[in-house]
Amino acid sequence: MSIALRTLDDGAWISVNNSRQVSVSDVWTLSRGVFCDCKPAYVLLEAFLDVRVDGPTVVAEAVGQCLECGVRETITYLPVGRIVDGTFEPVDPETVQSVLEPAGKH
Amino acid sequence: MASDVEKWKDELYGTEIRAEIERFAEAGWEAIPDDEHDAWFERFKWYGLYHQRAGQESYFMMRIGPPGGVLEPGQFRQLVEIADDFSRGPAENPEFGNGWIDVTTRQAIQLHWIRLEDVPEIFDRLEAVGLSTVQACGDSWRNIVGCPVAGKDKHEHVDADTLATELHDTFKRNETYSNLPRKWKVSVTGCDEGCGQGDINDLAFEPAEKEIDGESVTGYNVRVGGGLSRNEPRLARDIDVFVTQEQAIEVAGGISGLFRDHGDRENRYNARMKFLVDEWGPEAIRETLQADYVDFELETAGEDLRDSYSYNAGEADGKHDHVGVHEQDDGNYYVGLNVLVGRIGVDDAYELADAAATYGSGEVRLTQRQNIVFTDVPAENLDDLRGEAVLDDYSPDPHPFQRGSIACTGTEFCSLSIVETKNRQVRFGRWLTDNVSLPEGVENFHIHLSGCTASCAQPQIADVSLRGMKTRKNGEPVEALDIGLGGGLGAEPQFASWVAERIPADEVPGAIANLIENFTEVRDGNESFREFVAARDADELADLIEPEETDYDDPYLHNTKRTWYPYADEDDLEASPAPARADGTPISSDD
Structure with missing residues (x-):
């Protein structure tokens, strides 16, 4: 089953199958070292630049800023959800994410 | 590779969209195929319809763009009547009630909570007085802005x-x-x-x-x-x-x-x-x-x-914003009225439409500072116009903190915004007016609040620029603002320098109060605020901003984007009454 994935409205949100599923302006918790030196890093997502699937994982490219140290960077591989039986299951932004690169690239 | 938006535009765009809007309006919101939502909502923008943010599905913002912000006699009243009849939401805004018009920084009018089913009748009513929503949004020529007078x-x-x-x-x-x-x-x-x-x-x-x-x-x-x-x-x-x-x-x-x-x-x-x-x-x-x-x-x-050029040039005693009473070239007067954050409730708007017609020509113009201007007022009508009760709130002589306030739409309706804006800016303006004095000779002070980097409130060209952000306070994420200083236009246009970042929103009024107190103490003679900022580096300026909690109360510190409507009693996304049918009954996901 094909999944329609796209960013819309100037990167304000990620649409999955024509439904607004992931919005900017949430604070995502990233483990130490993957974004900046903060432990953990609390990163405000300001815009989604792209979205794609990597196996069952929905992965976004996004611009974010660390709320502690102020580093603003592009995150090229942020898992934002999974496709399970054709349904999108979002990742909770508050759970700590430690993987910001595709499997096999570590 | 061409984006999805480009593909959709190649398939159907421009004036052909009108018939599709009318087809969907006739059949109802649910007639839009689920797998075509993104494409249609992108196309609808060309006709000035912008699908409101998540939690408000099936409701639209409608934008009407008169060139140069000129609303000819009768047009403003028609907009007010349309707002009265069609721009009502499922919950009240605590500052503005339910039913209003927004004046934008591009001299347009925005209405919210518009249902697709009502759009054909609204289009008819707009066209009956020579107005249109065409190309108010989307990838084309937007509203032409210019001198409002x-x-x-x-x-x-x-x-x-x-x-x-x-x-x-x-x-x-x-x-x-x-x-x-x-x-x-x-x-x-x-x-x-x-x-x-x-x-x-x-x-x-x-x-x-x-x-x-x-x-x-x-x-x-x-x-x-x-x-x-x-x-x-x-x-x-x-x-x-x-x-x-x-x-x-x-x-x-x-x-x-x-x-x-x-x-x-x-x-x-x-x-x-x-x-x-x-x-x-x-x-x-x-x-x-x-x-x-x-x-x-x-x-x-x-x-x-x-x-x-003197408009928004940052002169200490300069105003140049069309607010107030000014003589026209023909000997009549135009009267610029302050509209705090650009929003006018429908009851007030009816009174303003009456006043424009009674004392002037009935023409109402919109400014890029979210204000309105009555034109063609004869000298002998000025006193009676000034005596109208509605001018107590929409004043030709407002306090500088009211006069200088601009705010974008914010998380109330916008997908991009990071923070709540309009109600917050109203509360900021009220607190600053009650608690802060500008130094002698400073009659103008622009504070622009934009919910995100899209910059719809034009924060970079204000004395104090506020831009939506988040921070953590007491271990919790809260809405915050970056603070920039010293922006403006004029002969030497200058964008604001961002000198303080991620200030919790409830500490921003205290920061502005301390900044103005420091400015008052150390300014050189009649130095304007913009000159004062230009004479200092970012570190010096950052030291002059001392954020602190005051008795200002901010009810919007939580994640307002995670609500279906930030001011609803039950504001969780799960409590949203959207999407809804034309009569307002919610459409459940099981339907």
């Missing part, structure tokens, strides 16, 4: 109203220019005060004179590639072109055609004219315009009036 103003050099209207008539519903890579914002300035804000537009016509064949000719110089969005502000660049009023139309078509053909359709983030000017340079833009897009020899730039 064009044609009436003593400061006028050329009649900007005529050119703004001609541009509107030429480029709206014009198939050749209906599908551009991104939005296309145009400004026409005709006065010596610079109130068209051309510097922050994709294309700007600015008053100028040029000696041609021994005769002094009045017209416009042309600038391109200005804009504020995405942390990439640019002032429009001079391409060394002078045009007469007649040539302006062809040059405008040429430059927008150049953008249509050479703008980046692969990457929407890079698709604005400012980035094309960055890449090519002004000289190459001019050369390509001459070679491929106009049929006459372009004149080099004439002598401009920029040295006299």
Whole structure:
């Protein structure tokens, strides 16, 4: 089953199958070292630049800023959800994410 | 690879969208196929309909853009009646009730909570008085902005109203220019005060004179590639072109055609004219315009009036914002009324429409500072107009903190915004008015609050620029604001410097109070705030901002974007009554 994935409205949100599923302006918790030196890093997502699937994982490219140290960077591989039986299951932004690169690239 | 948006536009765009809107309106919201939502909502923007944010599905924002912000007699009242009949939501806003019109920084009107099923009747009512939503949003010519008192103003050099209207008539519903890579914002300035804000537009016509064949000719110089969005502000660049009023139309078509053909359709983030000017340079833009897009020899730039620009120039005693009572060229007066954050409740709006018709010509104009102007008021009517009760709240002589406030839509309805804005700015203005004194001689102080980097409130050209952010306070994420200082236009336009970041929103009024207290103590004589900022580096300025909690209370510190409506009693997304049918009954996901 094909999944329609796209960013819309100037990167304000990620649409999955024509439904607004992931919005900017949430604070995502990233483990130490993957974004900046903060432990953990609390990163405000300001815009989604792209979205794609990597196996069952929905992965976004996004611009974010660390709320502690102020580093603003592009995150090229942020898992934002999974496709399970054709349904999108979002990742909770508050759970700590430690993987910001595709499997096999570590 | 072309984006999905480009594919959808290739399939169907422009005036053909109207019939589809009417088809869906007739059949109801649920007739839009689920797997076509994104495509249709993108297309609807061309007709001024913007689907509201998550949690408010099936409701739309509708934008109406009169060229130059001019609402002819009867048009303002029609907008108020439409708002009264159709712009009502499922919950009240605690500051503004339910049912209002918003005046925008691009001299347009926005209505919220519009149902698709009502759109055909609204279109009919708009067209009955000569108004339209065409190209108010979407990838094409947006509303033409300009001097809000064009044609009436003593400061006028050329009649900007005529050119703004001609541009509107030429480029709206014009198939050749209906599908551009991104939005296309145009400004026409005709006065010596610079109130068209051309510097922050994709294309700007600015008053100028040029000696041609021994005769002094009045017209416009042309600038391109200005804009504020995405942390990439640019002032429009001079391409060394002078045009007469007649040539302006062809040059405008040429430059927008150049953008249509050479703008980046692969990457929407890079698709604005400012980035094309960055890449090519002004000289190459001019050369390509001459070679491929106009049929006459372009004149080099004439002598401009920029040295006299006073609008938003940051002078301590300067106002230049059209608020107040000002004599027109014909001996009548125009009366500029302050509209706090641009929002007018329908009951007040009816009274304002009555007052405009009773004491003036009934014409109401919209300014880029989210205010309104009554024109053609005879001198003998001024006292009676001033005596109207509605002018207590929409004052021609407001407090500087009310007068200087601008706010964008914010998380109340907008997908992009990070923070709540309009109600917060109302509360900021109220607290500052009650608690802070400006130093002697400072009559103007602009505070612009924008919910995100899209910069719809034009924060970079304010004395104090506020931009939506988040921070953590007591271990919890809270809404916050970046603070910038010293922006403005005028003869020497300058974007604000961001000197303090991620200040919790409840500490911002205290920060502004301390900043003004420090400014009052150490300013040099009659130094304006903008001069004061320009004389100091970022570290010095950051030290003058001392954020602190005060008795200001901020009810919107939580994640307002995670609500269906930030002010509802039950505000969880799960409690949303949307999507809803035309009668307001929620459509459950099981239906």
